[in-house]
Amino acid sequence: MSKLYVRSFSLSLDGFGAGPDQSIDDPLGKGGMTLHQWVLGTQTFRKMFGRDGGETGIDDDFAKRGFENVGAWILGRNMFGPVRGPWPDESWKGWWGDNPPYHVPVFVLTHHARAPLAMDGGTIFHFVTDGIESALRKAKDAAKGRDVRLGGGVATIRQYLRARLIDEMHLAMAPLFLGKGENLFADLDLPALGYACTERVSTPAVTHLIVAKQAR
Amino acid sequence: MSKLYVRSFSLSLDGFGAGPDQSIDDPLGKGGMTLHQWVLGTQTFRKMFGRDGGETGIDDDFAKRGFENVGAWILGRNMFGPVRGPWPDESWKGWWGDNPPYHVPVFVLTHHARAPLAMDGGTIFHFVTDGIESALRKAKDAAKGRDVRLGGGVATIRQYLRARLIDEMHLAMAPLFLGKGENLFADLDLPALGYACTERVSTPAVTHLIVAKQAR
Numbered sequence: 280m281s282k283l284y285v286r287s288f289s290l291s292l293d294g295f296g297a298g299p300d301q302s303i304d305d306p307l308g309k310g311g312m313t314l315h316q317w318v319l320g321t322q323t324f325r326k327m328f329g330r331d332g333g334e335t336g337i338d339d340d341f342a343k344r345g346f347e348n349v350g351a352w353i354l355g356r357n358m359f360g361p362v363r364g365p366w367p368d369e370s371w372k373g374w375w376g377d378n379p380p381y382h383v384p385v386f387v388l389t390h391h392a393r394a395p396l397a398m399d400g401g402t403i404f405h406f407v408t409d410g411i412e413s414a415l416r417k418a419k420d421a422a423k424g425r426d427v428r429l430g431g432g433v434a435t436i437r438q439y440l441r442a443r444l445i446d447e448m449h450l451a452m453a454p455l456f457l458g459k460g461e462n463l464f465a466d467l468d469l470p471a472l473g474y475a476c477t478e479r480v481s482t483p484a485v486t487h488l489i490v491a492k493q494a495r
Numbered sequence: 496m497s498k499l500y501v502r503s504f505s506l507s508l509d510g511f512g513a514g515p516d517q518s519i520d521d522p523l524g525k526g527g528m529t530l531h532q533w534v535l536g537t538q539t540f541r542k543m544f545g546r547d548g549g550e551t552g553i554d555d556d557f558a559k560r561g562f563e564n565v566g567a568w569i570l571g572r573n574m575f576g577p578v579r580g581p582w583p584d585e586s587w588k589g590w591w592g593d594n595p596p597y598h599v600p601v602f603v604l605t606h607h608a609r610a611p612l613a614m615d616g617g618t619i620f621h622f623v624t625d626g627i628e629s630a631l632r633k634a635k636d637a638a639k640g641r642d643v644r645l646g647g648g649v650a651t652i653r654q655y656l657r658a659r660l661i662d663e664m665h666l667a668m669a670p671l672f673l674g675k676g677e678n679l680f681a682d683l684d685l686p687a688l689g690y691a692c693t694e695r696v697s698t699p700a701v702t703h704l705i706v707a708k709q710a711r
Contacts, residue, residue, distance in 0.1 A: 292668075292692060292704065293680040294510060310686075452508075454695040454704070458684030464509040465681065468674030470526075476508060479670040481697030488508065488670070 281419045282426045283353075285436055285448035286345030289314035289485075294464040295457035296433040303361045306374060308460050314453045317484035318342050327380040337482045341449060350422025352385040353414050355435030359387045359404070366393050373404065384421040386414045388435060411438050433461035443472055448490040497635045498642045499569075501652055501664035502561030505530035505701075510680040511673040512649040519577045522590055524676050530669045533700035534558050543596040553698045557665060566638025568601040569630050571651030575603045575620070582609050589620065600637040602630045604651060627654050649677035659688055664706040 290296045291314060298308030307314070318324045322333035323342035333339070360371045373379055378399040386405050393406040405421075407414040418427040429439060439445045450463075469475075469490070478489035506512045507530060514524030521527070534540045538549035539558035549555070572578075576587045589595055594615040602621050609622040621637075623630040634643040645655060655661045666679075685691075685706070694705035 293683075293685065454692045456680075456685040456690065456692060456706075458686040458688075464672075467509075469509065469672040470674040472674075474672065476670045476672060479697075479702075481695075481702060486695075486697060486702055490672075 281350070281422055281424055282446040283415060283429055283439065283444055284345075284349075284426055285429050285431070285445060285450075287318060287342055287449060287451060288431060288436070288463075289317070289451045289453055290463055291453055291455055291457040291460075293456050293458065294462045295460040296431065296436075296463045298457055298460040301357065301361065306361065310457050311460065313455060314451075314457075317451055317453065317482070337480060337487070338484055341451070341480075341487050345428065345449065348425050349383060349428045350425025351383050351418040351427050352381050352430055353411075353418050353427060353435070354385060354387050354430045355432045356387055356389040358430055358432050358435070359389075365391045369393065369396070372396060372398065378402075384418070386418045386421075388414055411435070411442060411444070415439075415444055433463050436463065437467060440467060440469070440472060440474070443492065446492055448474075448488075450488045450490060452486040452488060454485070497566070497638055497640055498662040499631060499645060499655070499660055500561075500565075500642055501645050501647070501661055501666075503534060503558055503665060503667060504647060504652070504679075505533070505667045505669055506679055507669055507671055507673040507676075509672045509674065510678045511676040512647065512652075512679045514673055514676040517573065517577065522577065526673050527676065529671060530667075530673075533667055533669065533698070553696060553703070554700055557667070557696075557703050561644065561665065564641050565599060565644045566641025567599050567634040567643050568597055568646055569627075569634050569643060569651070570601060570603050570646045571648045572603055572605040574646055574648050574651070575605075581607045585609065585612070588612060588614065594618075600634070602634045602637075604630055627651070627658060627660070631655075631660055649679050652679065653683060656683060656685070656688060656690070659708065662708055664690075664704075666704045666706060668702040668704060670701070 298311035301308045317338050320334045321339040321342045322335050323339050325333035362371050379402040382401040384403050386407050389406050392408050396404040473493050474490050475493055476488055477491045480487045514527035517524045533554050536550050537555040537558045538551050539555050541549035575589055578587050595618040598617040600619050602623050605622050608624050612620040689709050690706050691709055692704055693707045696703045
């Protein structure tokens with residue numbers, strides 16, 4: 280059965296998945312990029328952007344797992360771009376250039392309708408205006424039995440967690456504090472929602488955590 | 496120079512150092528005891544309560560380090576006991592019986608004055624009513640050049656962090672979520688206060704973090 284997964288989602292020791300003050304120059308917010316150091320050197324990440332080489336090992340295994348059997352993605356609008364409010368025009372086409380690293384349908388949550396956007400390499404951005412459950416249904420249909428990966432950001436993951444719609448998350452906890460930004464855990468009672476940490480693997484760069492929805 | 500240390504302070508992945516609903520039967524709050532599994536089997540912890548045996552290794556090394564060169568302790572009142580408001584009488588003498596595992600002067604922060612309380616084994620509880628800075632001065636005097644260990648709880652550590660009075664913390668992050676209780680990190684900007692994670696060591700039980708005040 281098709282599952283909804285969060286994969287390779289980096290956060291700080293104090294629970295921040297992005298820094299404050301996101302902007303076009305700073306899409307992950309101030310300090311947010313430091314959370315992702317663990318993945319930048321991996322073979323999987325380099326390959327995603329057409330580069331050779333890179334590290335293999337545990338960090339790369341986790342990164343790679345995040346792309347296995349993914350038939351569709353869901354993104355919060357802020358992960359798609361810095362534009363807020365109604366789309367002024369159709370010029371913004373994501374952070375990733377003409378050939379985004381998805382290669383499957385991507386469902387972008389937004390309050391503002393927009394025509395689907397076909398990119399090179401098989402990525403099609405669909406803009407969903409009727410909420411997270413609708414986006415999940417559409418993504419599962421599009422995935423044709425494969426899984427759906429929820430890319431983020433923090434606010435979107437929190438909505439899906441509150442609705443108990445996420446099956447499993449792989450979080451990568453970096454050994455640093457951000458102090459402010461978007462907090463994944465604040466006022467979210469994961470045990471009450473039925474989530475538990477089922478696996479923990481530390482590498483020199485990061486602590487990998489698997490957080491899985493428990494049967495009820 | 497005498498330093499102020501937090502040592503072996505356990506917390507959950509979502510930052511809770513104690514569970515909700517603390518009571519005389521549940522001094523660490525609901526679920527709070529699960530945070531401390533890593534230390535219960537160590538040689539250091541068993542020895543503290545007069546028992547033989549126990550595990551050695553990394554967890555025990557961290558536990559042991561917490562008792563080295565400690566000349567005085569500071570405790571928040573809730574760590575001393577469940578009594579709230581004025582002391583009804585002097586019958587409450589801490590959670591630890593006649594011979595508490597401190598064996599040095601212990602400064603208990605409270606709003607309600609009380610005479611010092613000498614226990615077996617060298618522990619003397621002093622009740623400090625004029626604030627955290629005064630407690631630290633008194634503890635440093637009493638420690639005679641050795642260090643001061645701040646035992647907790649969460650609210651007390653947060654006060655000392657906000658005042659930048661803690662030199663270093665050893666946190667033990669257990670691989671579980673509590674979802675509610677007393678959060679060490681909430682609305683506390685550790686980088687802005689000058690704190691950084693300087694060391695991280697994972698064991699099967701827990702992730703040990705050293706959080707140190709940086710020179711300014």
